[in-house]
Amino acid sequence: MGICRYETPQDDGKPRKVPCESLRITYEDPLTHVHRAEEVFLDPRDLWSRGQSLLLVNGASLVALQAKSDKEQSFALSSQSATERCRRDYLREQRLLLDELARLLESHA
Numbered sequence: 001m002g003i004c005r006y007e008t009p010q011d012d013g014k015p016r017k018v019p020c021e022s023l024r025i026t027y028e029d030p031l032t033h034v035h036r037a038e039e040v041f042l043d044p045r046d047l048w049s050r051g052q053s054l055l056l057v058n059g060a061s062l063v064a065l066q067a068k069s070d071k072e073q074s075f076a077l078s079s080q081s082a083t084e085r086c087r088r089d090y091l092r093e094q095r096l097l098l099d100e101l102a103r104l105l106e107s108h109a
Helices: 059-108
Strands: 002-009 014-028 034-040
Touching: none
Parallel strands: none
Antiparallel strands: 002 014, 014 034
């Protein structure tokens, strides 16, 4: 068992290092029936479990989850940007059409 450290924000905004336990677990892969071993981490910030069962996560899974999260955030931000551009263009076009309609009504009155 080792100790890893990572930084977490404190109330004052400055990061501090918090120890987390690293465990090496072994198990039999149910698909290949091969014994596997990997490092998993117990996160001391995990408050929701309240001492109950913990979800152990390996580093590769965390990296994959972060990459997926980054990709989805990028998609959401680009979608939001496109929506805002469309809305702005629509409102500008609507304003031009209303101005043109008002001009035509004045010229025929």
